[in-house]
Amino acid sequence: MIITRILILFLSIFANFFYTQKIGIISDINPQMGYVVFKGEFFNEKPILEKDVDYNFIKFIENHFQSKNIQTEQFYSNHFTDYKMFYESKSAILDLKKICSENNFSKIILVLKNTQYIDVNDPMLIYENLNHELGFETHKKTPTRALLYGNFKIYVYDFSSNKLNLIINKVYIVHRFKQPLFDKNSFDLQNDEPQKKFSSELEQRFIEKFDKIK
Known part of the structure; x- marks a missing residue:
C-alpha cells in the first residue's frame, strides 16, 4: 500500500514536471x-529585390526551449490576430486559457503580424505588403547600412497567472557595416554577416524579454 502511494505520488510529480515544461506557439x-x-x-x-535568407525565427524559438529541455508545440489557429489581442484581450485570454487546459501548455507564445499603424507616415507601413514580416533592408545609395525590421508583435500568455504579456512590439534596429553588403549590379548579398548580426540581436532581445515574465 505504501509503495503504491509513493509510486502514485512520483508519477504525479513526474507528470506535473512535464506539464510545466510545455509551451505552445501560435x-x-x-x-x-x-x-x-x-x-x-x-x-x-516597392523593393528592387526581396528574397529569403537562411534563418527561421520560429525554428530558433523551438531550438532555444528544447536546449532547456522544454517541449514546444506549434498550434495552428487563424483565430488570433494582433487586432484581437489588443481590442478583444479579455476574449483572447479566455480562448488561450482553454487551449492551455486542453493541450497541457504552461505558456503560449503568439507571433502575430502587426496590423496597427499610427498613421499614413508610420515607418512600418513600407513593410506591410512585403513577403517577409521579418527581414533586413538595405538601400541602393547606402550599401554599408542595413536595418533589421520586424513587422510583428510577440505576446506571451501564462496559464498559471492567466496574464497576457506583450514582450516585443515591432523591431527596428539599424547597423552600419565596414564593407558593402551587396553586389552593385545584382544586389545579391556578399556574405551572411548581416544575417548573423541581426539574428543574434533579435534572439537576445527575445530571450531577455521572455525571461522577464513573472
Whole structure:
C-alpha cells in the first residue's frame, strides 16, 4: 500500500514536471527572414529585390526551449490576430486559457503580424505588403547600412497567472557595416554577416524579454 502511494505520488510529480515544461506557439507570420533592397528615394516605394535568407525565427524559438529541455508545440489557429489581442484581450485570454487546459501548455507564445499603424507616415507601413514580416533592408545609395525590421508583435500568455504579456512590439534596429553588403549590379548579398548580426540581436532581445515574465 505504501509503495503504491509513493509510486502514485512520483508519477504525479513526474507528470506535473512535464506539464510545466510545455509551451505552445501560435504564429501567422512568414518565419523565414528576408533580405530586401530599396532605392531609398520614396517612403512607399516597392523593393528592387526581396528574397529569403537562411534563418527561421520560429525554428530558433523551438531550438532555444528544447536546449532547456522544454517541449514546444506549434498550434495552428487563424483565430488570433494582433487586432484581437489588443481590442478583444479579455476574449483572447479566455480562448488561450482553454487551449492551455486542453493541450497541457504552461505558456503560449503568439507571433502575430502587426496590423496597427499610427498613421499614413508610420515607418512600418513600407513593410506591410512585403513577403517577409521579418527581414533586413538595405538601400541602393547606402550599401554599408542595413536595418533589421520586424513587422510583428510577440505576446506571451501564462496559464498559471492567466496574464497576457506583450514582450516585443515591432523591431527596428539599424547597423552600419565596414564593407558593402551587396553586389552593385545584382544586389545579391556578399556574405551572411548581416544575417548573423541581426539574428543574434533579435534572439537576445527575445530571450531577455521572455525571461522577464513573472
